[in-house]
Structure formats: structure tokens, C-alpha cells
Amino acid sequence: MLLEELNEQILKCKKCSLCKTRINVVPGEGSSRAEIMFIGEGPGKNEDEQGIPFVGAAGKLLDKLLASIDLKREDIYIANVIKCRPPGNRDPLSEEVEACRPWLDSQIEMIKPKLIILLGRHSMDRFLPNQKISFDHGKPKRRNKQVYYPIYHPAAALYRNELFEDLKKDFKRIPKVLEIIEKDKVVNNKEEKVKQDGLGI
Numbered sequence: 001m002l003l004e005e006l007n008e009q010i011l012k013c014k015k016c017s018l019c020k021t022r023i024n025v026v027p028g029e030g031s032s033r034a035e036i037m038f039i040g041e042g043p044g045k046n047e048d049e050q051g052i053p054f055v056g057a058a059g060k061l062l063d064k065l066l067a068s069i070d071l072k073r074e075d076i077y078i079a080n081v082i083k084c085r086p087p088g089n090r091d092p093l094s095e096e097v098e099a100c101r102p103w104l105d106s107q108i109e110m111i112k113p114k115l116i117i118l119l120g121r122h123s124m125d126r127f128l129p130n131q132k133i134s135f136d137h138g139k140p141k142r143r144n145k146q147v148y149y150p151i152y153h154p155a156a157a158l159y160r161n162e163l164f165e166d167l168k169k170d171f172k173r174i175p176k177v178l179e180i181i182e183k184d185k186v187v188n189n190k191e192e193k194v195k196q197d198g199l200g201i
């Protein structure tokens, strides 16, 4: 199956109650051959209205951050842990994350990104449970041959300058993380943490 065909199926999904309150399903956007996949929490109001991930102020900030490392949306793939907006932008419920899990897993399986960037704590919880975003942001970790890089969510950084500064710094290191993966310098240690060769952390 192609990614486009998978996303067509996601558009019809009614596996959890969010299907009753959504305007649009937001499966994801970008290149099916992307080396880097960004995963956020879930669609907000603008995304729900337009069916596109990361539009509005947080999306504009993401575009600027991508440009700071010479990337465009077309170079990456961007998706969310859940594909439909929770009413009032509340946190996703565990049953909603579980219902949506196979969709995101299938997208990752098809895209096979070298690096998955986890935007914010809900996205980090989905792949790296029991970690704290305030402590673990900017620290790449390997799980089952996949490298994850948790960073702050752009929406959180919009209103908190200290988070914005951390987000900018973590973003700037994305090319280095990718370079290390590509050169196969990433080595598991016993805690399954990526060897932080050249990352200064």
C-alpha cells in the first residue's frame, strides 16, 4: 500500500469518539521518502478547519525553524499522535492515543525515517514513556533501531522565551544528529541511549 492510500483510509476513520467532533481528519503532510519525520500531539483549531498539520502561529514558527537548518516542509514528513482534534484542545485521552496508534505506526513503517523528532511531551510519551521533556529535550535516544529526538513543541515555545531559546538550540543540532546516524556513529549503550558523539551532551 502507498502512503497516500493509507492516508485515504485514515480520512474515513471512526475508531474513537473524536470522529464525532472533528471537522477534518489530519493524517499528515510531506514527503513519503523523508529522512526526518516530525510528530506532534494532535490537530488544533486551525488544523481541524483546514485538514493540514501545523498551520497557524505554531506552524509558522516551525517553518522558520526548518528554514534555519535549510529544510522546507516538502523535505520532511509531519504528522501527529492523534489525527483528529480533541474538543477545546484538551489533552488526548489514552484510549484515543491507543485507537490512533496503528495509523501512526503504519505511516512510520512506510516512510522509514532515519530520525523521528518528537514535538512536545505527549509525542515523547508515546515513544519514550517515563521521560521528562524539560530534562530530555535535545537528547537523542535509540529504541529498537529507531532514533528519536525529543524537543519542545513550537506552540509551547510561542509564549515562553526560555523554551523558545532551547527549541532553537535543539533545532540547530538536528543536522548533526542526522549526520551521526548517517555515518553510523550512533551506538547503543546499555541504557539504549544514543552515543552522544559530537553532540556535546
Ligand code: SF4
Residues within 6 Å of the ligand: 010, 013, 014, 015, 016, 017, 018, 019, 025, 082, 083, 084, 096, 099, 100, 103
Ligand atoms: S483520532 Fe485517530 S483513531 Fe480517533 S477517529 Fe481520528 S483517526 Fe480515528
